[in-house]
Amino acid sequence: MPAMTELEARFRRLSHIEGAEGVLSWDWAVNMPKGGATVRSAQMATLAEIGHDILTAADLPALFDDAAAELAATAPADQAAADRLGWQQANLAEMRRRHAHATALPADLVRRRAEAASTSEMIWREARAADDFARFAPALAEVLKLEREAAAAKGAALGLPPYEALLDAYDPGRRTADIDRIFARLETELPVIRDAALAAQAARRQPVRPQGPFPVAAQRALGIRLMTMAGFPFDHGRLDVSHHPFSGGVPDDLRITTRYDEADFAESAMAVLHETGHALYEHGLPRDWRDQPVGLARGMTIHESQSLLTEMQASRSRPFMTAFAAAAREAFGADADDPAYDADNLHALMVRVRPGFIRVNADEVTYPGHVMLRYGLERAMIAGDLAVDDLPGAWREGMARLVGVVPDTDRDGCLQDIHWPSGAFGYFPTYSLGAMAAAQLFQAARRALPALDDDLARGDFSGLLGWLRAHVHGQGCRWSADELIERATGAPLSADAFLSHLRRRYLGEGPA
């Protein structure tokens, strides 16, 4: 198959370039001295250009057609060969998809978009600090103008409505109809759950916070211990510190980060488990397709499902709190009978519902409200139905309706997130779709693993990890995100499992 072989070689080279970019990005956040930023930006821009050149090469469409013909002419001799052919076909489809995205925009628009985003991000940092939306509005208007242009161009190239064309870059194949259906259900049911959870919470004895300070070295040791429980492969990765926690690197060299607050160890510990979920997904991607597009993660909804499954479903569960409490006591030298380190007490702290202004601090009950707000607003902005100047008012109205609290300032309102300032429209829904997928996958894993709660209570994630490897991680981009969910769980993606999970955890309804 000369065409397919040539394509594989080119995308292998692209994978190495993108892997190098991954290490350089991690280094930027973790190690780089300030004065290295200019040359590092130039290095990364050059690597991005080289990658772009590979993806936009003029002879790719012909190679795609030749490769498709080669695959179509293949008669697999047995099931293994048929399976391999399926992967090759999926690989070719991913190559085409990446080519389509890369060629959808004229080079000039790509450049203007990058420049506008970079300028706007800078102004946004100042405007947020000064709580001055008016200062930021012109920059956001410019970004929005270019995003609308890009959405139209991508939509025309991909045959999608403009907003879906943006969405497709983060969650390939995602359609607004799915999102609307799921979010409508959440909009109806979440306020009911939230209010009932708040009432139940108020009626219970208040949990006790463990008293710090919690030295960084002890918190790091706890983080390593938790990663080890979750199955993090330390011969293929490391834990470091950065301003915002993230998961980076490449599947065989995972770089996750956290930050430490000496007054509170739980936030960092849960951030470590969240990032470990992302990293385990990357590490479990199909080994045979490591350097090909089909071997990459299947978009941000599935990625977020893996971090949220690890953090929200498994690690904040009451069973796991038994292992977590023991590890925390050991890390900080707490007495065995210290009530603050009691597993029930820690669990109560882990699942507190507190409606607030800030998305990244939100609990799992109110988080989707934050996302639905942003989804509605960004769709309206891309459609041309919401002007930038009307954003602060629309934000407050939406917060009242979807989260139940209204911020006094734009800093705690529409200036809080980096997404729009940096030109990322279409990303927000994946957070909550990821939460839905996490609940649905965890429910399926529980069905398949009757001992799961006992395992988690002992800090043993191996059964869960094995199930995820088989049904999610190892599937790469073999299927669409929705096909993957349906194959793994037996049902299309919906809000059912998530809502059951909330009712069980917060209202004590349904099976434990």
Next chain:
Amino acid sequence: MPAMTELEARFRRLSHIEGAEGVLSWDWAVNMPKGGATVRSAQMATLAEIGHDILTAADLPALFDDAAAELAATAPADQAAADRLGWQQANLAEMRRRHAHATALPADLVRRRAEAASTSEMIWREARAADDFARFAPALAEVLKLEREAAAAKGAALGLPPYEALLDAYDPGRRTADIDRIFARLETELPVIRDAALAAQAARRQPVRPQGPFPVAAQRALGIRLMTMAGFPFDHGRLDVSHHPFSGGVPDDLRITTRYDEADFAESAMAVLHETGHALYEHGLPRDWRDQPVGLARGMTIHESQSLLTEMQASRSRPFMTAFAAAAREAFGADADDPAYDADNLHALMVRVRPGFIRVNADEVTYPGHVMLRYGLERAMIAGDLAVDDLPGAWREGMARLVGVVPDTDRDGCLQDIHWPSGAFGYFPTYSLGAMAAAQLFQAARRALPALDDDLARGDFSGLLGWLRAHVHGQGCRWSADELIERATGAPLSADAFLSHLRRRYLGEGPA
């Protein structure tokens, strides 16, 4: 100047790719988990290939000729324009040189060389551990065969004798006649100095070693303090730990490393100053030519001159020992009157002469003997006058003659260095040429800076650094290494200053 502009754009891209490789190499040595090696090798090989493609593009020779015509047609209006034209011409010459090296070898030989070196390095590690030269000999013979082939091909392409063609990759423009002249002088005079120094040393009171343990955190703080004294720009670099100390990164993001021995702080402290010398050279390279070939360091002799000037000439000097002793006392909480931390005592420890088997542990008096041995042997091997099987015997004979001690084992003999196993023939002379250049440059700096000793006694390297920036660092590849030395010192490179330095430091002869 369309051709020159096009060339600058291509070599700018190359500079970004090589910069990215620099960060990836540093990360490999400092951070990378074992399991990341395979994919990292692939990433680095891809970046190297992309760089090689830029350097071997078929249209480069025509672009070079067009650019040369453009430059020749330029009539500079004033001195500044004339100076700029000089830099452009030197830049074009460096582009041609890099192209000539990259195209000198057929792709097949490049690949076979890389494979043989990689295999041989692996076998060498085992053979050295087992002190088993016979096990290593066939691999070295294969490497040598390919190096001889490469030397012949490079020689033909560059119009040089084979060994000089290899040398040229490490020290552009270096000729064996210069080396022979300098080394002949060292061979005559060093044994006399060595024996007199040993006699004088035996007649003095023996210095006292500071008693450890010296905690790593305190050693690191001392290292940072010393780097600060030497002028290391911490907004453009950092200090980390690796198995072997090195200086990496890029000029605006310097990454130096050291290692710590809790029983001895001096070795790490001097290694830090040595690597700081390399890093300061990189940082001082001409800012206007940061991403062009003419903005790069002028070969390994000049590079080593900067590390050795900082370490051997400045930092191991008696004046600097006053500042060093104070910093060390503070780092380790030693009493002000602790005799082990007395500046004279520390100086005596810093300049002890002890002939030994291992090059990297050698003092500055016996070090050149180790280098002359290797130079003679590798020239003979490349010329076909020394067979691999005869190497151990020739090594012992040479050690007796040039260093005055003979190792019992090949592990402490011809198996000690990684250079030949990895195919680096022609590198060794630069260590000692660098030592000559360091002494000669330091002598010139002393002449220009009457307060230098007082400055060093206060830990103030700023005057020295300013002189080096003007005369060495800021010159990039504007001149050949020898032109650079002659412009900076008023004399061609010779052993004079080095021998005077040794006589003054070890025998008390000449002005202090």
